[in-house]
Amino acid sequence: xxxxxxxxxxxxxxxxxxxxxxxxxxxxxxxxxxxxxxxxxxxxxxxxxxxxxxxxxxxxxxxxxxxxxxxxxxxxxxxxxxxxxxxxxxxxxxxxxxxxxxxxxxxxxxxxxxxxxxxxxxxxxxxxxxxxxxxxxxxxxxxxxxxxxxxxxxxxxxxxxxxxxxxxxxxxxxxxxxxxxxxxxxxxxxxxxxxxxxxxxxxxxxxxxxxxxxxxxxxxxxxxxxxxxxxxxxxxxxxxxxxxxxxxxxxxxxxxxxxxxxxxxxxxxxxxxxxxxxxxxxxxxxxxxxxxxxxxxxxxxxxxx
Amino acid sequence: xxxxxxxxxxxxxxxxxxxxxxxxxxxxxxxxxxxxxxxxxxxxxxxxxxxxxxxxxxxxxxxxxxxxxxxxxxxxxxxxxxxxxxxxxxxxxxxxxxxxxxxxxxxxxxxxxxxxxxxxxxxxxxxxxxxxxxxxxxxxxxxxxxxxxxxxxxxxxxxxxxxxxxxxxxxxxxxxxxxxxxxxxxxxxxxxxxxxxxxxxxxxxxxxxxxxxxxxxxxxxxxxxxxxxxxxxxxxxxxxxxxxxxxxxxxxxxxxxxxxxxxxxxxxxxxxxxxxxxxxxxxxxxxxxxxxxxxxx
Numbered sequence: 252x253x254x255x256x257x258x259x260x261x262x263x264x265x266x267x268x269x270x271x272x273x274x275x276x277x278x279x280x281x282x283x284x285x286x287x288x289x290x291x292x293x294x295x296x297x298x299x300x301x302x303x304x305x306x307x308x309x310x311x312x313x314x315x316x317x318x319x320x321x322x323x324x325x326x327x328x329x330x331x332x333x334x335x336x337x338x339x340x341x342x343x344x345x346x347x348x349x350x351x352x353x354x355x356x357x358x359x360x361x362x363x364x365x366x367x368x369x370x371x372x373x374x375x376x377x378x379x380x381x382x383x384x385x386x387x388x389x390x391x392x393x394x395x396x397x398x399x400x401x402x403x404x405x406x407x408x409x410x411x412x413x414x415x416x417x418x419x420x421x422x423x424x425x426x427x428x429x430x431x432x433x434x435x436x437x438x439x440x441x442x443x444x445x446x447x448x449x450x451x452x453x454x455x456x457x458x459x460x461x462x463x464x465x466x467x468x469x470x471x472x473x474x475x476x477x478x479x480x481x482x483x484x485x486x487x488x489x490x491x492x493x494x495x496x497x498x499x500x501x502x503x504x505x506x507x508x509x510x511x512x513x514x515x516x517x518x519x520x521x522x523x524x525x526x527x528x529x530x531x532x533x534x535x536x537x538x539x540x541x542x543x544x545x546x547x548x549x550x551x552x553x554x555x556x
Numbered sequence: 557x558x559x560x561x562x563x564x565x566x567x568x569x570x571x572x573x574x575x576x577x578x579x580x581x582x583x584x585x586x587x588x589x590x591x592x593x594x595x596x597x598x599x600x601x602x603x604x605x606x607x608x609x610x611x612x613x614x615x616x617x618x619x620x621x622x623x624x625x626x627x628x629x630x631x632x633x634x635x636x637x638x639x640x641x642x643x644x645x646x647x648x649x650x651x652x653x654x655x656x657x658x659x660x661x662x663x664x665x666x667x668x669x670x671x672x673x674x675x676x677x678x679x680x681x682x683x684x685x686x687x688x689x690x691x692x693x694x695x696x697x698x699x700x701x702x703x704x705x706x707x708x709x710x711x712x713x714x715x716x717x718x719x720x721x722x723x724x725x726x727x728x729x730x731x732x733x734x735x736x737x738x739x740x741x742x743x744x745x746x747x748x749x750x751x752x753x754x755x756x757x758x759x760x761x762x763x764x765x766x767x768x769x770x771x772x773x774x775x776x777x778x779x780x781x782x783x784x785x786x787x788x789x790x791x792x793x794x795x796x797x798x799x800x801x802x803x804x805x806x807x808x809x810x811x812x813x814x815x816x817x818x819x820x821x822x823x824x825x826x827x828x829x830x831x832x833x834x835x836x837x838x839x840x841x842x843x844x845x846x847x848x849x850x851x852x853x
Contacts, residue, residue: 293652300649301666304728308669310692311681323690326699373579382572388580395587397839399786401811402828405821406593407586409604429582459571488674490790495816506676510794513680520684527677538672542665545672549730550737 315339315524322520335521342525345515350501351508352533358423358504359486365428366482367475374437375463379449389438392431400491408495422496423504427486433478440474441467477548487534505530598826603819615826624802625810625827631715632806636784638719643776645727647769650735667728679794682721683708686795708796711803718791718804731776738772739765770850778842785835807831 309329314322315338317331342348376382377389407426408417416422448466457465468475490506497503503511509530516522538545598615602608619625653664670678685692686707694704707717742765750760788806792798798805798813805813807827815824 290655290657293655293657297652297657297663301663304666304670304724307681307685307692307724310685314684325690325695327690327692327695369579369582372575376572376575380568380572380575382569385572388576391588392583395583395591397782397836398587398591399828399832399835401786401808401815402594402825402832403587403590405597405815405825405828406590408815409593409821410585410590412604425582426586429579429586431583431587434579459568460575463575484672490675490793491812494793495812506674509674509676509680513676513794520687523680524684527680530677531673534672534674535669538669539665542661542668545668546664546733549733 311524311527314520315528317521319519319521338521338525339529342512342522342529345522345526346508346512347501348505348508348526348529351503351505354420354502354508355487355504358420358427359483361420361424362427362486363479363482365424366430366433367478369428370430370433370478371437371468371471371475372463373434374441375467377434377438378441379467380459392434396431396435404492404495411496417496418498418502420502423493423502426492427489430482433482436478437471437474440471444470473547476544480545480548594825594828597822598829600822600825602821604821605819608822611822615823616830618823619826619830624805625807627802628805628807628810631802631804632785632788632808634715635719635722635788635806636781638722639777639780639784641719642723642726643731643773643780645723646729646731646776647735647773649728649732650739651765653732653736654739664728667732669728670725671729673725675790676794678721678725679791682717683795686717709800711800714796714800714804718788718795721791731780734772734776735769738769742768774846774850777846778839781842782835782839785831785838 313327313329313331316334316336317328317338318333318335321328321331377385411417411422411426416425444467448470449462452462452466488506489504490510493504493507494510497507500508500511509526512526513523516526597608599611599613600608601611601615649667653660653667657663686694688694688704688706688709691707693707697704705713707713746764747760750764755763786808788804789808789812792804792806792809793812796804798809808831811824811827811831814820814827
């Protein structure tokens with residue numbers, strides 16, 4: 252479609268020279284009408300789709316502000332009267348959402364920092380340094396990327412149980428720090444960097460760690476940002492692993508905290524929706540303001556994976 | 557030998573191993589050794605409390621005759637029917653969004669919203685939407701005279717309900733963005749040339765767009781299949797507890813139950829390994845035969 256518009260622009264600039272041709276004008280007019288028609292159809296379809304994306308959220312918001320009895324009325328009221336902002340206070344004090352937040356942020360930050368650090372060091376080693384066994388080790392990394400998580404989860408669970416890490420933050424953080432995928436992605440990116448700067452740095456007497464830290468990392472900010480985003484989101488949304496290794500309420504992350512909130516108030520919909528919004532809102536805000544960034548990150552990280 | 561030794565102690569080699577070490581230790585401890593450990597475990601009976609007992613291949617024999625396992629395999633495959641549906645949906649949305657329209661950023665943000673939301677909150681929301689008496693879906697169906705089913709408590713409707721939720725969450729997400737990026741990489745000259753030759757929109761789509769998208773389609777498809785086999789745990793755990801009558805329990809859920817609810821570690825490991833082998837075979841198959849359909853430029 253964008254091609255058509257480019258075409259149009261060219262045609263318009265040439266138009267005066269041919270303006271005398273009636274047939275030409277007619278065909279241009281037909282094309283314009285067709286394009287406008289197409290745009291209207293596209294907008295209509297996109298708006299209908301967009302409504303179905305948004306309406307569940309509005310329903311969630313509306314429910315979260317209703318009086319408990321008001322959810323069971325027919326037809327449903329969309330704008331609750333009175334608006335029960337108190338639901339949010341009740342949800343907030345029903346389970347320690349504040350604590351879940353802190354846990355999620357802390358764990359996600361630690362996992363992300365650790366993963367970016369160990370992955371980028373290893374990736375630099377794979378991409379630029381020569382040492383015996385390098386390519387075989389890298390092949391080993393590649394081979395494990397397809398192994399289902401549940402295969403490794405069981406022995407890791409037993410290992411952590413043996414060393415007494417179950418129900419600790421260590422169990423949430425340490426296994427998440429090492430990632431074959433992150434190493435692979437960064438290695439691919441590093442391979443594509445020009446070597447000139449590194450050679451120059453070498454001549455200036457820069458150490459290998461200095462090259463990694465001062466040359467490679469600054470050149471790789473887009474890839475690092477992508478890995479950071481993916482890792483952070485992955486840790487933030489991780490459900491099964493925290494569910495397995497965490498028991499005590501004050502160490503729960505948001506997803507499993509919200510799940511146990513559901514366990515306590517199974518059908519108290521106003522409260523459940525208020526709790527869900529408490530969990531969703533900050534993420535939505537961060538996303539809406541960094542929308543472009545997310546899209547770029549996906550394009551960079553997705554195609555290479 | 558001397559040269560080999562020299563290479564081992566050269567500064568680059570030392571640096572190489574040192575930089576690799578933190579990651580490699582983690583890789584050994586949390587990935588490669590556990591893979592072997594779970595293979596060993598799959599030939600054992602172990603409830604964690606008492607010492608493990610060697611069980612030979614009995615876990616695999618039991619698994620082969622385990623009616624529940626086959627039911628859950630069926631559930632997993634059924635839910636994976638969502639993969640092509642979601643991919644077509646994502647492609648359609650990407651095609652619409654690839655046009656120069658006003659407000660395209662707003663559309664893109666709105667369509668992407670569901671996929672950034674934490675899964676548990678979305679599952680709670682949909683459990684409420686599917687509420688048989690007061691949920692939005694049945695209320696709306698009621699207004700056009702249709703008596704909606706009790707979605708999540710019906711063995712017929714629970715899986716389609718989960719799939720619809722999955723479609724809603726994924727149609728404007730990562731895959732759509734990947735398709736959009738691929739669409740923007742198609743050279744406009746090709747369309748212009750095709751127009752001059754009098755090709756209509758469908759012919760242009762078939763002859764130019766689809767071939768250009770084939771590497772993306774291949775990538776998305778392979779990843780979706782790998783994830784699909786291991787999927788379905790969270791939504792079933794939150795929304796249906798795997799029911800009714802096990803109709804939404806997937807392989808992953810069964811592994812979870814065996815390992816962490818019933819502490820049948822050996823049996824769980826054997827299921828996980830079977831899953832691994834199946835994923836491996838299917839991915840290799842996809843690579844071998846799906847790869848032929850891909851046209852790289």
